[in-house]
Amino acid sequence: MKNINPTKTLAWKQLRHHFIDIKNIHMKSFFNVDKNRFCNYSIFFEDKIIIDFSKNRINNETLRLLFKLAEECFLSDAINSMFFGYKINKTENRSVLHTALRNQSNKYNIVDNINITLLIKKELKKLEYFSNSVINGDWKGYTGKTISDVVNIGIGGSYLGPYMVTESLKPYKNHLNIHYISNIDGTDIQEVLKKIDLETTIFLIASKSFSTLETISNANYLKNWCILQTKCAGYLSKHFFALCENVTAALNFGICSKNIFKFWEWVGGRYSLWSASGLSIILSIGFKNFESLLYGSYMMDQHFLYQKISHNIPIILALISIWYTNFFKTETEAIFPYDAYMQAFPEYLQQSYMESNGKSIDRNNSLVTWKTSPIIWGQSGTNGQHSFFQLLHQGTTFIPCDFIIPAISHNPVDDHHEKLLSNFLAQTQSLAFGNNININEKIILKNICNNDYMHHKYCPGNKPSNSIMLKKITPYSLGALISLYEHKIFVQGIILNIYSFDQWGVELGKLVANNIFNDFFIKNININYDSSTLGLINIYKKWNNF
Numbered sequence: 001m002k003n004i005n006p007t008k009t010l011a012w013k014q015l016r017h018h019f020i021d022i023k024n025i026h027m028k029s030f031f032n033v034d035k036n037r038f039c040n041y042s043i044f045f046e047d048k049i050i051i052d053f054s055k056n057r058i059n060n061e062t063l064r065l066l067f068k069l070a071e072e073c074f075l076s077d078a079i080n081s082m083f084f085g086y087k088i089n090k091t092e093n094r095s096v097l098h099t100a101l102r103n104q105s106n107k108y109n110i111v112d113n114i115n116i117t118l119l120i121k122k123e124l125k126k127l128e129y130f131s132n133s134v135i136n137g138d139w140k141g142y143t144g145k146t147i148s149d150v151v152n153i154g155i156g157g158s159y160l161g162p163y164m165v166t167e168s169l170k171p172y173k174n175h176l177n178i179h180y181i182s183n184i185d186g187t188d189i190q191e192v193l194k195k196i197d198l199e200t201t202i203f204l205i206a207s208k209s210f211s212t213l214e215t216i217s218n219a220n221y222l223k224n225w226c227i228l229q230t231k232c233a234g235y236l237s238k239h240f241f242a243l244c245e246n247v248t249a250a251l252n253f254g255i256c257s258k259n260i261f262k263f264w265e266w267v268g269g270r271y272s273l274w275s276a277s278g279l280s281i282i283l284s285i286g287f288k289n290f291e292s293l294l295y296g297s298y299m300m301d302q303h304f305l306y307q308k309i310s311h312n313i314p315i316i317l318a319l320i321s322i323w324y325t326n327f328f329k330t331e332t333e334a335i336f337p338y339d340a341y342m343q344a345f346p347e348y349l350q351q352s353y354m355e356s357n358g359k360s361i362d363r364n365n366s367l368v369t370w371k372t373s374p375i376i377w378g379q380s381g382t383n384g385q386h387s388f389f390q391l392l393h394q395g396t397t398f399i400p401c402d403f404i405i406p407a408i409s410h411n412p413v414d415d416h417h418e419k420l421l422s423n424f425l426a427q428t429q430s431l432a433f434g435n436n437i438n439i440n441e442k443i444i445l446k447n448i449c450n451n452d453y454m455h456h457k458y459c460p461g462n463k464p465s466n467s468i469m470l471k472k473i474t475p476y477s478l479g480a481l482i483s484l485y486e487h488k489i490f491v492q493g494i495i496l497n498i499y500s501f502d503q504w505g506v507e508l509g510k511l512v513a514n515n516i517f518n519d520f521f522i523k524n525i526n527i528n529y530d531s532s533t534l535g536l537i538n539i540y541k542k543w544n545n546f
Protein backbone atom coordinates (compact mmCIF):
# COMPACT_ATOMS: atom_id res chain seq x y z
CA MET A 1 0.00 0.00 0.00
CA LYS A 2 1.32 3.41 -0.97
CA ASN A 3 1.68 6.11 1.62
CA ILE A 4 0.45 9.37 0.15
CA ASN A 5 -0.50 12.54 1.96
CA PRO A 6 -3.80 13.26 0.17
CA THR A 7 -3.52 17.01 0.70
CA LYS A 8 -0.26 17.09 -1.25
CA THR A 9 -1.79 15.59 -4.38
CA LEU A 10 -2.51 17.74 -7.38
CA ALA A 11 -6.15 16.64 -7.27
CA TRP A 12 -6.56 17.89 -3.69
CA LYS A 13 -5.18 21.29 -4.64
CA GLN A 14 -7.50 21.44 -7.62
CA LEU A 15 -10.41 20.37 -5.44
CA ARG A 16 -9.66 23.31 -3.15
CA HIS A 17 -9.99 25.72 -6.05
CA HIS A 18 -13.01 23.91 -7.38
CA PHE A 19 -14.65 24.14 -3.96
CA ILE A 20 -14.42 27.94 -4.09
CA ASP A 21 -16.16 27.87 -7.48
CA ILE A 22 -18.92 25.55 -6.41
CA LYS A 23 -19.62 26.20 -2.74
CA ASN A 24 -22.29 28.83 -3.32
CA ILE A 25 -24.05 27.10 -6.18
CA HIS A 26 -27.49 25.82 -5.26
CA MET A 27 -28.32 22.22 -6.15
CA LYS A 28 -31.37 23.59 -7.98
CA SER A 29 -29.13 24.90 -10.71
CA PHE A 30 -27.41 21.53 -11.15
CA PHE A 31 -30.83 20.01 -11.80
CA ASN A 32 -31.83 22.89 -14.09
CA VAL A 33 -28.70 22.59 -16.18
CA ASP A 34 -28.79 18.80 -16.48
CA LYS A 35 -32.28 17.48 -17.16
CA ASN A 36 -30.90 13.92 -16.96
CA ARG A 37 -29.19 14.44 -13.64
CA PHE A 38 -31.00 11.53 -12.01
CA CYS A 39 -29.87 9.12 -14.76
CA ASN A 40 -26.40 10.59 -14.86
CA TYR A 41 -25.93 10.48 -11.11
CA SER A 42 -27.43 7.15 -10.14
CA ILE A 43 -26.23 3.57 -10.44
CA PHE A 44 -28.04 0.25 -10.25
CA PHE A 45 -26.57 -2.71 -8.45
CA GLU A 46 -28.14 -5.49 -10.53
CA ASP A 47 -31.90 -4.90 -10.45
CA LYS A 48 -31.83 -5.00 -6.67
CA ILE A 49 -30.47 -1.70 -5.40
CA ILE A 50 -30.41 1.77 -6.88
CA ILE A 51 -28.07 4.39 -5.49
CA ASP A 52 -29.12 7.93 -6.38
CA PHE A 53 -26.36 10.43 -5.59
CA SER A 54 -27.81 13.25 -7.70
CA LYS A 55 -28.88 15.30 -4.68
CA ASN A 56 -25.31 16.21 -3.81
CA ARG A 57 -23.33 19.40 -4.18
CA ILE A 58 -21.23 18.00 -6.95
CA ASN A 59 -20.95 18.33 -10.71
CA ASN A 60 -18.97 16.46 -13.34
CA GLU A 61 -15.85 18.42 -12.53
CA THR A 62 -16.11 17.50 -8.84
CA LEU A 63 -16.36 13.84 -9.74
CA ARG A 64 -13.50 14.09 -12.22
CA LEU A 65 -11.22 15.59 -9.58
CA LEU A 66 -12.33 13.12 -6.91
CA PHE A 67 -11.57 10.22 -9.27
CA LYS A 68 -8.21 11.79 -9.94
CA LEU A 69 -7.61 11.95 -6.18
CA ALA A 70 -8.35 8.22 -5.89
CA GLU A 71 -5.90 7.51 -8.70
CA GLU A 72 -3.19 9.69 -7.19
CA CYS A 73 -3.63 7.78 -3.93
CA PHE A 74 -3.24 4.44 -5.78
CA LEU A 75 -6.62 3.22 -4.67
CA SER A 76 -6.82 0.28 -7.08
CA ASP A 77 -3.46 -1.08 -5.86
CA ALA A 78 -4.79 -0.91 -2.30
CA ILE A 79 -7.99 -2.74 -3.26
CA ASN A 80 -5.97 -5.53 -4.83
CA SER A 81 -3.70 -5.68 -1.79
CA MET A 82 -6.68 -6.26 0.48
CA PHE A 83 -8.28 -8.94 -1.70
CA PHE A 84 -4.93 -10.67 -2.27
CA GLY A 85 -4.37 -10.99 1.48
CA TYR A 86 -1.38 -8.67 1.85
CA LYS A 87 -0.84 -7.60 5.44
CA ILE A 88 -2.45 -4.21 5.02
CA ASN A 89 -3.32 -4.06 8.73
CA LYS A 90 0.30 -3.08 9.33
CA THR A 91 0.08 -2.03 12.97
CA GLU A 92 -1.14 -5.51 13.87
CA ASN A 93 0.75 -7.26 11.04
CA ARG A 94 -2.43 -8.91 9.72
CA SER A 95 -4.18 -9.56 6.46
CA VAL A 96 -7.70 -8.24 6.08
CA LEU A 97 -9.76 -10.97 4.51
CA HIS A 98 -13.38 -10.79 5.54
CA THR A 99 -13.98 -10.85 1.77
CA ALA A 100 -12.52 -14.39 1.70
CA LEU A 101 -15.34 -15.57 3.98
CA ARG A 102 -17.87 -14.88 1.24
CA ASN A 103 -15.67 -15.54 -1.77
CA GLN A 104 -17.52 -17.91 -4.10
CA SER A 105 -14.43 -18.59 -6.23
CA ASN A 106 -11.05 -20.03 -5.31
CA LYS A 107 -9.29 -16.88 -6.40
CA TYR A 108 -7.46 -14.62 -3.94
CA ASN A 109 -7.87 -16.55 -0.68
CA ILE A 110 -4.18 -16.65 0.20
CA VAL A 111 -2.62 -15.89 3.59
CA ASP A 112 1.11 -16.50 4.15
CA ASN A 113 1.17 -18.50 0.91
CA ILE A 114 -1.57 -20.80 2.15
CA ASN A 115 -4.94 -21.08 0.43
CA ILE A 116 -7.53 -20.59 3.15
CA THR A 117 -10.53 -21.70 1.07
CA LEU A 118 -10.59 -25.17 2.59
CA LEU A 119 -10.44 -23.85 6.15
CA ILE A 120 -13.40 -21.58 5.45
CA LYS A 121 -15.43 -24.29 3.75
CA LYS A 122 -14.77 -26.78 6.55
CA GLU A 123 -15.97 -24.34 9.21
CA LEU A 124 -19.03 -23.42 7.12
CA LYS A 125 -19.93 -27.11 6.84
CA LYS A 126 -19.66 -27.46 10.62
CA LEU A 127 -21.88 -24.41 11.09
CA GLU A 128 -24.40 -25.76 8.61
CA TYR A 129 -24.57 -29.16 10.25
CA PHE A 130 -24.89 -27.76 13.76
CA SER A 131 -27.41 -25.04 12.91
CA ASN A 132 -29.59 -27.54 11.03
CA SER A 133 -29.55 -29.89 14.00
CA VAL A 134 -30.68 -27.11 16.34
CA ILE A 135 -33.34 -25.76 13.98
CA ASN A 136 -34.81 -29.15 13.11
CA GLY A 137 -34.81 -30.24 16.74
CA ASP A 138 -32.16 -32.98 16.58
CA TRP A 139 -29.90 -31.13 18.99
CA LYS A 140 -31.22 -31.78 22.49
CA GLY A 141 -30.56 -30.03 25.76
CA TYR A 142 -29.38 -31.85 28.90
CA THR A 143 -32.89 -33.07 29.74
CA GLY A 144 -33.57 -34.25 26.18
CA LYS A 145 -35.69 -31.28 25.12
CA THR A 146 -35.30 -29.44 21.80
CA ILE A 147 -33.85 -25.94 21.73
CA SER A 148 -36.13 -22.90 21.69
CA ASP A 149 -33.80 -20.02 22.65
CA VAL A 150 -30.33 -18.84 21.71
CA VAL A 151 -28.34 -16.34 23.77
CA ASN A 152 -25.42 -14.61 22.04
CA ILE A 153 -22.91 -13.22 24.55
CA GLY A 154 -20.56 -10.80 22.81
CA ILE A 155 -19.80 -7.11 22.37
CA GLY A 156 -18.60 -4.74 19.61
CA GLY A 157 -18.30 -6.64 16.35
CA SER A 158 -19.27 -9.84 18.12
CA TYR A 159 -22.67 -8.27 18.77
CA LEU A 160 -23.48 -5.31 16.51
CA GLY A 161 -23.19 -7.11 13.15
CA PRO A 162 -25.06 -10.29 14.14
CA TYR A 163 -27.70 -8.24 15.99
CA MET A 164 -28.23 -5.84 13.08
CA VAL A 165 -28.59 -8.71 10.59
CA THR A 166 -30.97 -10.79 12.70
CA GLU A 167 -33.11 -7.70 13.24
CA SER A 168 -33.03 -6.63 9.58
CA LEU A 169 -33.94 -10.13 8.41
CA LYS A 170 -36.67 -10.84 10.94
CA PRO A 171 -39.13 -11.68 8.13
CA TYR A 172 -36.91 -14.72 7.39
CA LYS A 173 -36.79 -15.88 11.00
CA ASN A 174 -37.67 -19.36 12.16
CA HIS A 175 -39.08 -20.43 15.53
CA LEU A 176 -35.89 -19.87 17.56
CA ASN A 177 -35.84 -16.86 19.88
CA ILE A 178 -32.53 -15.03 19.66
CA HIS A 179 -31.30 -12.89 22.58
CA TYR A 180 -28.21 -10.75 22.86
CA ILE A 181 -26.23 -9.93 25.99
CA SER A 182 -23.50 -7.44 25.24
CA ASN A 183 -22.99 -5.06 28.10
CA ILE A 184 -21.35 -5.62 31.47
CA ASP A 185 -24.45 -4.08 33.04
CA GLY A 186 -26.05 -6.87 35.11
CA THR A 187 -29.45 -5.74 33.90
CA ASP A 188 -28.74 -7.23 30.45
CA ILE A 189 -28.26 -10.68 31.98
CA GLN A 190 -31.20 -10.49 34.36
CA GLU A 191 -33.62 -9.38 31.68
CA VAL A 192 -32.63 -12.25 29.38
CA LEU A 193 -32.73 -14.79 32.22
CA LYS A 194 -36.36 -13.83 32.85
CA LYS A 195 -37.25 -14.95 29.31
CA ILE A 196 -35.44 -18.26 28.94
CA ASP A 197 -35.63 -21.84 30.16
CA LEU A 198 -32.22 -23.38 30.80
CA GLU A 199 -33.39 -26.76 29.52
CA THR A 200 -34.09 -25.37 26.07
CA THR A 201 -31.51 -22.58 25.71
CA ILE A 202 -28.06 -22.60 24.15
CA PHE A 203 -25.42 -19.95 24.85
CA LEU A 204 -23.01 -18.71 22.18
CA ILE A 205 -19.93 -16.97 23.56
CA ALA A 206 -18.89 -14.77 20.65
CA SER A 207 -15.47 -13.29 21.18
CA LYS A 208 -12.59 -13.30 18.73
CA SER A 209 -10.02 -12.87 21.50
CA PHE A 210 -12.05 -14.77 24.09
CA SER A 211 -10.72 -12.30 26.62
CA THR A 212 -12.94 -9.21 26.39
CA LEU A 213 -13.88 -8.18 29.93
CA GLU A 214 -17.61 -7.73 29.31
CA THR A 215 -18.07 -10.96 27.38
CA ILE A 216 -15.99 -13.22 29.57
CA SER A 217 -17.50 -11.81 32.79
CA ASN A 218 -21.03 -12.39 31.45
CA ALA A 219 -20.11 -15.84 30.16
CA ASN A 220 -18.53 -16.84 33.49
CA TYR A 221 -21.53 -15.64 35.43
CA LEU A 222 -23.92 -17.58 33.18
CA LYS A 223 -21.77 -20.71 33.25
CA ASN A 224 -21.71 -20.78 37.06
CA TRP A 225 -25.36 -19.86 37.32
CA CYS A 226 -26.44 -22.60 34.89
CA ILE A 227 -24.40 -25.28 36.62
CA LEU A 228 -25.75 -24.17 40.01
CA GLN A 229 -29.35 -24.15 38.83
CA THR A 230 -29.28 -27.37 36.84
CA LYS A 231 -26.85 -29.26 39.09
CA CYS A 232 -25.67 -30.89 35.89
CA ALA A 233 -21.90 -31.12 35.39
CA GLY A 234 -22.42 -31.98 31.72
CA TYR A 235 -24.54 -28.88 31.07
CA LEU A 236 -21.80 -27.05 29.19
CA SER A 237 -21.32 -29.76 26.56
CA LYS A 238 -24.97 -29.47 25.46
CA HIS A 239 -25.55 -25.77 25.98
CA PHE A 240 -22.33 -23.71 25.70
CA PHE A 241 -20.56 -22.86 22.44
CA ALA A 242 -17.64 -20.62 21.55
CA LEU A 243 -17.28 -18.51 18.41
CA CYS A 244 -13.69 -17.36 18.49
CA GLU A 245 -10.17 -17.22 17.19
CA ASN A 246 -8.54 -17.97 20.54
CA VAL A 247 -9.38 -21.67 20.82
CA THR A 248 -7.06 -22.24 23.78
CA ALA A 249 -8.90 -19.68 25.89
CA ALA A 250 -12.25 -21.25 24.97
CA LEU A 251 -10.99 -24.70 25.97
CA ASN A 252 -9.66 -23.31 29.25
CA PHE A 253 -13.07 -21.78 29.89
CA GLY A 254 -14.56 -25.27 29.71
CA ILE A 255 -16.05 -25.37 26.21
CA CYS A 256 -15.59 -28.79 24.59
CA SER A 257 -13.63 -28.74 21.37
CA LYS A 258 -16.55 -29.94 19.24
CA ASN A 259 -18.54 -26.92 20.47
CA ILE A 260 -15.94 -24.42 19.24
CA PHE A 261 -16.57 -22.67 15.93
CA LYS A 262 -13.47 -20.97 14.74
CA PHE A 263 -12.56 -17.89 12.81
CA TRP A 264 -9.18 -16.41 12.13
CA GLU A 265 -6.77 -13.62 12.86
CA TRP A 266 -7.39 -12.09 9.42
CA VAL A 267 -11.09 -11.48 10.23
CA GLY A 268 -11.42 -8.14 12.01
CA GLY A 269 -13.92 -8.10 14.90
CA ARG A 270 -16.19 -5.55 13.22
CA TYR A 271 -16.08 -7.57 9.98
CA SER A 272 -16.80 -10.93 11.62
CA LEU A 273 -20.53 -11.36 11.00
CA TRP A 274 -19.65 -13.36 7.85
CA SER A 275 -17.74 -15.92 9.94
CA ALA A 276 -18.61 -18.29 12.79
CA SER A 277 -19.28 -15.11 14.75
CA GLY A 278 -22.52 -14.95 12.73
CA LEU A 279 -23.85 -18.22 14.16
CA SER A 280 -26.76 -16.39 15.82
CA ILE A 281 -27.73 -15.14 12.33
CA ILE A 282 -27.54 -18.67 10.91
CA LEU A 283 -29.66 -20.04 13.75
CA SER A 284 -32.18 -17.29 13.27
CA ILE A 285 -32.68 -17.46 9.48
CA GLY A 286 -31.22 -20.86 8.54
CA PHE A 287 -28.06 -21.71 6.67
CA LYS A 288 -29.50 -21.28 3.16
CA ASN A 289 -30.45 -17.69 3.89
CA PHE A 290 -27.02 -17.09 5.41
CA GLU A 291 -25.51 -18.35 2.17
CA SER A 292 -27.61 -15.79 0.26
CA LEU A 293 -26.29 -13.08 2.58
CA LEU A 294 -22.74 -14.21 1.75
CA TYR A 295 -23.57 -14.35 -1.95
CA GLY A 296 -25.00 -10.83 -2.02
CA SER A 297 -21.92 -9.44 -0.31
CA TYR A 298 -19.67 -11.40 -2.70
CA MET A 299 -21.45 -9.85 -5.70
CA MET A 300 -20.87 -6.38 -4.24
CA ASP A 301 -17.20 -7.36 -3.72
CA GLN A 302 -17.04 -8.23 -7.42
CA HIS A 303 -18.61 -4.91 -8.34
CA PHE A 304 -16.08 -3.11 -6.12
CA LEU A 305 -13.15 -5.05 -7.60
CA TYR A 306 -14.00 -4.87 -11.27
CA GLN A 307 -16.35 -1.95 -11.95
CA LYS A 308 -14.63 1.12 -13.41
CA ILE A 309 -14.28 4.00 -10.99
CA SER A 310 -16.95 6.18 -12.65
CA HIS A 311 -19.55 3.45 -11.96
CA ASN A 312 -18.15 2.02 -8.76
CA ILE A 313 -20.73 2.56 -6.02
CA PRO A 314 -18.57 2.22 -2.86
CA ILE A 315 -15.84 4.40 -4.38
CA ILE A 316 -18.24 7.15 -5.45
CA LEU A 317 -19.97 7.27 -2.07
CA ALA A 318 -16.61 7.32 -0.29
CA LEU A 319 -15.31 10.17 -2.42
CA ILE A 320 -18.46 12.24 -1.95
CA SER A 321 -18.10 11.76 1.81
CA ILE A 322 -14.47 12.95 1.68
CA TRP A 323 -15.63 15.96 -0.36
CA TYR A 324 -18.00 17.02 2.42
CA THR A 325 -15.79 16.19 5.39
CA ASN A 326 -12.66 17.82 4.04
CA PHE A 327 -13.87 20.66 1.86
CA PHE A 328 -17.26 21.63 3.29
CA LYS A 329 -15.81 20.72 6.72
CA THR A 330 -18.84 18.73 7.82
CA GLU A 331 -18.51 16.90 11.13
CA THR A 332 -21.19 14.23 10.91
CA GLU A 333 -23.06 11.97 8.51
CA ALA A 334 -26.55 10.66 9.20
CA ILE A 335 -28.01 7.30 8.23
CA PHE A 336 -31.79 6.99 8.00
CA PRO A 337 -33.23 3.57 7.16
CA TYR A 338 -36.93 3.85 6.34
CA ASP A 339 -37.56 0.30 7.43
CA ALA A 340 -38.38 -0.69 10.99
CA TYR A 341 -36.42 -3.93 10.73
CA MET A 342 -33.28 -1.96 9.94
CA GLN A 343 -33.36 0.12 13.11
CA ALA A 344 -29.97 -1.23 14.22
CA PHE A 345 -28.23 -0.30 10.97
CA PRO A 346 -27.01 3.17 12.06
CA GLU A 347 -25.64 1.71 15.30
CA TYR A 348 -23.87 -1.03 13.36
CA LEU A 349 -22.36 1.51 10.96
CA GLN A 350 -21.18 3.64 13.87
CA GLN A 351 -18.78 0.92 14.89
CA SER A 352 -17.65 -0.09 11.45
CA TYR A 353 -17.09 3.52 10.39
CA MET A 354 -15.75 5.20 13.50
CA GLU A 355 -13.72 2.30 14.90
CA SER A 356 -12.11 1.98 11.46
CA ASN A 357 -11.47 5.57 10.48
CA GLY A 358 -11.55 7.47 13.77
CA LYS A 359 -7.78 7.96 13.54
CA SER A 360 -5.38 10.91 13.57
CA ILE A 361 -2.03 9.37 12.74
CA ASP A 362 -1.39 8.68 9.07
CA ARG A 363 0.44 5.81 7.42
CA ASN A 364 3.53 7.97 7.48
CA ASN A 365 3.31 7.98 11.32
CA SER A 366 2.54 11.72 11.31
CA LEU A 367 -0.36 13.63 12.74
CA VAL A 368 -2.96 14.21 10.03
CA THR A 369 -3.80 17.75 9.02
CA TRP A 370 -7.04 16.71 7.35
CA LYS A 371 -10.32 15.25 8.63
CA THR A 372 -10.72 11.50 8.90
CA SER A 373 -13.99 9.84 10.00
CA PRO A 374 -17.17 11.86 10.31
CA ILE A 375 -19.36 11.13 13.31
CA ILE A 376 -21.98 8.61 12.20
CA TRP A 377 -25.44 8.76 13.68
CA GLY A 378 -29.06 8.21 12.75
CA GLN A 379 -32.20 6.23 13.41
CA SER A 380 -34.90 4.52 11.48
CA GLY A 381 -38.05 5.74 9.81
CA THR A 382 -40.19 8.76 10.10
CA ASN A 383 -39.74 9.13 13.85
CA GLY A 384 -36.64 11.22 13.24
CA GLN A 385 -38.70 13.57 11.09
CA HIS A 386 -40.74 14.52 14.12
CA SER A 387 -37.71 15.30 16.23
CA PHE A 388 -34.25 16.21 14.98
CA PHE A 389 -35.00 16.66 11.26
CA GLN A 390 -35.88 20.26 12.09
CA LEU A 391 -32.17 20.91 12.55
CA LEU A 392 -31.35 19.28 9.21
CA HIS A 393 -33.65 21.69 7.41
CA GLN A 394 -33.06 24.92 9.28
CA GLY A 395 -30.20 24.46 11.74
CA THR A 396 -26.73 25.92 11.46
CA THR A 397 -25.02 22.56 11.03
CA PHE A 398 -24.57 21.05 7.60
CA ILE A 399 -25.21 17.28 7.62
CA PRO A 400 -24.98 14.98 4.60
CA CYS A 401 -27.42 12.07 4.92
CA ASP A 402 -28.00 8.59 3.52
CA PHE A 403 -31.66 7.62 3.17
CA ILE A 404 -32.32 3.88 2.76
CA ILE A 405 -35.67 2.31 1.86
CA PRO A 406 -37.04 -0.94 0.39
CA ALA A 407 -39.44 -0.58 -2.56
CA ILE A 408 -41.34 -3.69 -1.50
CA SER A 409 -42.37 -3.95 2.13
CA HIS A 410 -42.44 -7.23 4.03
CA ASN A 411 -45.58 -5.97 5.72
CA PRO A 412 -47.85 -4.20 3.26
CA VAL A 413 -50.66 -2.59 5.23
CA ASP A 414 -53.20 -0.43 3.37
CA ASP A 415 -51.23 2.32 1.62
CA HIS A 416 -48.71 2.60 4.47
CA HIS A 417 -45.70 1.88 2.33
CA GLU A 418 -46.61 4.57 -0.21
CA LYS A 419 -46.97 6.98 2.70
CA LEU A 420 -43.59 5.89 4.05
CA LEU A 421 -42.01 6.40 0.63
CA SER A 422 -43.72 9.78 0.30
CA ASN A 423 -42.11 10.84 3.54
CA PHE A 424 -38.75 9.55 2.40
CA LEU A 425 -38.98 11.48 -0.89
CA ALA A 426 -40.40 14.57 0.79
CA GLN A 427 -37.38 14.73 3.04
CA THR A 428 -34.71 14.26 0.39
CA GLN A 429 -36.51 16.68 -1.90
CA SER A 430 -37.02 19.37 0.74
CA LEU A 431 -33.48 19.03 2.00
CA ALA A 432 -32.19 19.51 -1.52
CA PHE A 433 -34.52 22.23 -2.79
CA GLY A 434 -35.93 23.86 0.32
CA ASN A 435 -39.28 25.62 0.08
CA ASN A 436 -40.50 28.22 -2.33
CA ILE A 437 -40.49 31.11 0.08
CA ASN A 438 -38.68 33.82 -1.75
CA ILE A 439 -36.35 35.31 0.78
CA ASN A 440 -33.29 37.28 0.03
CA GLU A 441 -30.59 35.74 2.23
CA LYS A 442 -28.54 38.92 2.01
CA ILE A 443 -31.37 40.81 3.66
CA ILE A 444 -31.56 38.27 6.47
CA LEU A 445 -27.84 38.56 6.98
CA LYS A 446 -28.05 42.33 7.23
CA ASN A 447 -30.53 41.84 10.03
CA ILE A 448 -33.05 44.25 8.59
CA CYS A 449 -35.89 41.80 8.41
CA ASN A 450 -38.74 43.84 9.95
CA ASN A 451 -41.39 41.85 11.75
CA ASP A 452 -42.03 39.39 9.00
CA TYR A 453 -42.37 35.88 10.47
CA MET A 454 -42.11 34.51 6.95
CA HIS A 455 -38.37 34.41 7.48
CA HIS A 456 -38.80 31.72 10.10
CA LYS A 457 -40.49 29.49 7.59
CA TYR A 458 -37.65 29.77 5.17
CA CYS A 459 -35.96 26.43 4.33
CA PRO A 460 -32.95 27.17 2.16
CA GLY A 461 -32.36 23.63 0.85
CA ASN A 462 -29.01 22.78 -0.70
CA LYS A 463 -28.59 20.02 1.91
CA PRO A 464 -27.20 16.86 0.36
CA SER A 465 -28.36 13.27 0.59
CA ASN A 466 -27.88 9.91 -1.08
CA SER A 467 -31.01 7.83 -1.67
CA ILE A 468 -30.48 4.09 -1.53
CA MET A 469 -33.53 2.13 -2.62
CA LEU A 470 -33.49 -1.65 -2.34
CA LYS A 471 -36.07 -3.59 -4.30
CA LYS A 472 -36.70 -5.60 -1.15
CA ILE A 473 -34.68 -6.30 1.95
CA THR A 474 -33.59 -9.90 1.46
CA PRO A 475 -30.54 -11.76 2.75
CA TYR A 476 -28.94 -11.19 -0.66
CA SER A 477 -29.58 -7.45 -0.90
CA LEU A 478 -28.69 -6.85 2.74
CA GLY A 479 -25.40 -8.70 2.19
CA ALA A 480 -24.69 -6.40 -0.77
CA LEU A 481 -25.60 -3.29 1.22
CA ILE A 482 -23.32 -4.17 4.14
CA SER A 483 -20.46 -4.93 1.78
CA LEU A 484 -21.06 -1.60 0.02
CA TYR A 485 -20.55 0.28 3.28
CA GLU A 486 -17.54 -1.85 4.29
CA HIS A 487 -15.83 -0.91 1.04
CA LYS A 488 -16.88 2.72 1.28
CA ILE A 489 -15.14 2.89 4.66
CA PHE A 490 -12.08 1.09 3.26
CA VAL A 491 -11.76 3.54 0.35
CA GLN A 492 -11.90 6.49 2.72
CA GLY A 493 -9.21 4.95 4.91
CA ILE A 494 -6.95 4.42 1.90
CA ILE A 495 -7.33 7.94 0.53
CA LEU A 496 -7.09 9.57 3.95
CA ASN A 497 -3.87 7.58 4.42
CA ILE A 498 -4.76 5.97 7.73
CA TYR A 499 -4.82 2.38 8.97
CA SER A 500 -8.49 1.38 9.07
CA PHE A 501 -8.21 -2.06 10.57
CA ASP A 502 -6.79 -1.50 14.04
CA GLN A 503 -8.50 0.12 17.05
CA TRP A 504 -5.80 1.12 19.51
CA GLY A 505 -8.01 3.70 21.18
CA VAL A 506 -10.49 0.97 22.12
CA GLU A 507 -7.68 -1.29 23.27
CA LEU A 508 -6.53 1.48 25.63
CA GLY A 509 -9.97 1.55 27.24
CA LYS A 510 -9.93 -2.22 27.71
CA LEU A 511 -6.49 -2.14 29.36
CA VAL A 512 -7.23 0.74 31.70
CA ALA A 513 -10.59 -0.76 32.75
CA ASN A 514 -8.83 -4.02 33.69
CA ASN A 515 -6.25 -2.13 35.75
CA ILE A 516 -8.86 -0.05 37.57
CA PHE A 517 -10.97 -3.14 38.24
CA ASN A 518 -8.02 -4.91 39.87
CA ASP A 519 -7.40 -1.85 42.04
CA PHE A 520 -10.91 -1.96 43.52
CA PHE A 521 -9.93 -4.95 45.58
CA ILE A 522 -6.71 -3.73 47.10
CA LYS A 523 -6.67 -1.74 50.31
CA ASN A 524 -4.18 0.97 49.43
CA ILE A 525 -5.20 2.07 46.04
CA ASN A 526 -2.64 3.20 43.49
CA ILE A 527 -1.88 6.80 44.36
CA ASN A 528 -0.71 7.51 40.84
CA TYR A 529 -4.29 8.00 39.70
CA ASP A 530 -5.34 11.52 38.84
CA SER A 531 -7.37 13.17 41.59
CA SER A 532 -10.65 12.90 39.69
CA THR A 533 -10.40 9.14 39.04
CA LEU A 534 -9.10 8.46 42.55
CA GLY A 535 -11.80 10.64 44.11
CA LEU A 536 -14.58 8.82 42.27
CA ILE A 537 -13.16 5.37 43.08
CA ASN A 538 -13.00 6.26 46.78
CA ILE A 539 -16.57 7.55 46.86
CA TYR A 540 -17.79 4.44 45.04
CA LYS A 541 -16.01 2.23 47.57
CA LYS A 542 -17.44 4.17 50.48
CA TRP A 543 -21.02 4.03 49.16
CA ASN A 544 -20.69 0.31 48.50
CA ASN A 545 -18.97 -0.41 51.86
CA PHE A 546 -15.87 -1.87 50.17
Ligand code: F6P
Binds near residue numbers: 155506
Ligand atom coordinates in the same frame (compact mmCIF):
# COMPACT_ATOMS: atom_id res chain seq x y z
O1 F6P B 1 -14.36 -2.75 20.31
C1 F6P B 1 -13.07 -3.22 20.06
C2 F6P B 1 -13.12 -4.62 19.67
O2 F6P B 1 -11.81 -5.09 19.52
C3 F6P B 1 -13.91 -4.83 18.40
O3 F6P B 1 -13.20 -4.64 17.26
C4 F6P B 1 -14.43 -6.18 18.63
O4 F6P B 1 -15.47 -6.41 17.79
C5 F6P B 1 -14.81 -6.11 20.09
O5 F6P B 1 -13.77 -5.38 20.66
C6 F6P B 1 -14.97 -7.43 20.79
O6 F6P B 1 -13.79 -8.15 20.79
P1 F6P B 1 -13.83 -9.72 20.93
O7 F6P B 1 -14.61 -10.26 19.79
O8 F6P B 1 -12.40 -10.15 20.91
O9 F6P B 1 -14.49 -10.03 22.25
